[in-house]
Amino acid sequence: MRKEPDAQADQPTVLAESAWFIVAVCVGCGAVLGELVRLLAGWLVTLRWAPFKGPAKLLESIPEPGLTIGAVSAGALLGLLLAFIALHESLSVSVSDSRVVLTVRDTSREFARDEIRLAFPDGKQLVLLGRDSQELAREDCDLKVARLVAAFTEHGYTWADADPHRDEFRRWVPGTPGLPEGANALFKAREKALNKQDDAEDARELRGELAKLGVVVRDEKKRQYWRMPRRP
Structure with a gap:
């Protein structure tokens, strides 16, 4: 049942990820990772040959407790950076x-x-x-x-x-008929963006351009599916 809005009691419900939880998890995992790197470096220097043995020796040359403190601190700082990124990207x-x-x-x-x-x-x-x-x-x-x-x-x-229109989606392939003019070119550009890890924002913008043409888009494992809204 839908209810009419009450202007006098229009108090919003705000949902967001817990900043403290995300920071705590990321910093904790980063600190553990830093300690694991220290332990790995100590193991690598004992081998006759190993990749990154030079950097491992350099790391092991730092006296304790400075090495442990530095490794854990560096990992924690990396975790803090990742936490800020996660919070920035969260809805x-x-x-x-x-x-x-x-x-x-x-x-x-x-x-x-x-x-x-x-x-x-x-x-x-x-x-x-x-x-x-x-x-x-x-x-x-x-x-x-x-x-x-x-x-x-x-x-x-x-x-x-679930999406009540899920069965209406069709997979996009180059040259798909029935799309508005210019939509295939946007889909092609978006396909390239989806296959590049650093082009998520570009794919997002291209979804918006397709929406302006009236095309609804959903992704599944980097495959694009589309449908047209029902007009009255």
Whole structure:
């Protein structure tokens, strides 16, 4: 059941990854990794021949306890850096009776309640659908589904356990017929971006360009699938 928004009680439910938990895990794992590197260096110098034996000898030349402190500290700092990157890339979701706000990479996108027909998870992504079944948003999301369900349903949004249009998707191949003009070129460029680990942002932007043409895109193991929204 959907409920009408109450302007006097439009308090948002905000969902986000625990910063302290991410930092603690990353720093802890980094410190352990630093200690393992120290132990590995100590083992390598005992071998007659081994790759990286030169750097290992250099590392082992540092007297204790400086070596252990340095290795653990370096690992912890690396873990802290990874934690900041993870937090920057993580999605936060604010759900209120009147709007949904998705924030990732310091960029927020706001969707009014009357724009949103449905919300659902698709693998490790959160998807919002509009009135004509077009995708308003598709974001990587590590938040627990139970928390998302509670937040959306508490504020009266319709939630589905899976994509109701999943069977409408068709795999894209070069020259696919039935697409709007220019879509095949965008798919081709996006295919190249998906195959490059450092071009995730480019693939994201190209998804947006396809959305402007009315094409809904989902990925599966770097394969692209598409469908067209249902127009009234």
